[in-house]
Amino acid sequence: MEYIVLDPTTGPHTAHTNDRIARFLEDHLDRFGDRKEDILKCLAYVFDERRGGFVVIAVEGDAILGAVVVNETGMGGYIPENILVYIAVDRKQRGRGLGKGLMMAAMEKATGAIALHVEPDNPAKKLYEALGFTNKYLEMRLHR
Numbered sequence: 761m762e763y764i765v766l767d768p769t770t771g772p773h774t775a776h777t778n779d780r781i782a783r784f785l786e787d788h789l790d791r792f793g794d795r796k797e798d799i800l801k802c803l804a805y806v807f808d809e810r811r812g813g814f815v816v817i818a819v820e821g822d823a824i825l826g827a828v829v830v831n832e833t834g835m836g837g838y839i840p841e842n843i844l845v846y847i848a849v850d851r852k853q854r855g856r857g858l859g860k861g862l863m864m865a866a867m868e869k870a871t872g873a874i875a876l877h878v879e880p881d882n883p884a885k886k887l888y889e890a891l892g893f894t895n896k897y898l899e900m901r902l903h904r
Contacts, residue, residue, distance in 0.1 A: 761825060761858075763865045767814040768807055776817055776824060778803040784824045788848040792882060802845050805831050813842070816865045818849075818858055825853050828862045830870060841872030847884070859884060863891055 764773060772778050782799040793799075806813040806829065818826040826849040830842050844866060849858045867874065877899060878885045 761818055761820045763861070764817050764819060765814055765865065765869055766806070766817070767869075768809050768812055772803075772807060773817075775822065776819065778807075781815060781817065781824065781827055781829075784827055784850075785829070785846050785848050788850055789846065792879060793846075793848070799829075799846065802829055802831065814866075814869055816862055816869065818862060823850075825850050826858045826862050828866045830866055830874065836872050840875040842870045842874045844874055844876035859887055860891070863887065867891070 764776065766773055766776075778800060782796045782803060785799050786793055786796045803815065805811045806815055811832065811834070813829070813831040815830075816828045817824055826847075828847040829845045831845055832842055833839055835841070847859065847862060847866075849862070874893075876888065876893065878888060
C-alpha cells in the first residue's frame with residue numbers, strides 16, 4: 761500500500777481521477793457523506809490555482825483503499841488555514857489503522873491549522889481526539 765498526495769502542483773492523477781475519487785468517497789462515507797456532485801465541487805476547489813488544498817489517497821495496485829480531501833481556506837490567522845472536508849476508508853479495510861495513516865499524511869502535508877467537522881456519534885471522533893484535535897466551538901448553521 762502507498763499514499764499518493766495530489767495538489768494543484770501535481771494536478772489530478774491519471775489513474776485515480778477526480779471522478780474515481782468522488783465515487784469512492786460517495787460509496788464509503790456512509791451516512792456522513794454527500795452526493796458525488798458535491799464531492800466533485802470540493803475536488804475542483806483543491807485543483808483551482810486560486811484556491812487550493814490537497815488530496816491524499818491510499819492505494820494498493822489500482823484500488824483506492826482510503827482518501828482524505830483538505831481545502832485551504834486562505835484565512836490563516838483568524839480561521840484555520842485548512843479544513844478537512846472528507847475522509848473515508850474502504851469498509852473492508854476499517855479497523856486496520858488506515859484512517860490514522862491518512863490523517864497523519866494530511867497533517868504532515870498541511871501548512872497551518874486544520875479544522876474538521878465530525879458528528880458526535882461518528883466513531884472517527886475518537887481518532888481525531890487521539891491525534892490532538894479539540895472541540896473548541898459549537899458549530900451553528902443557517903441553511904437557506
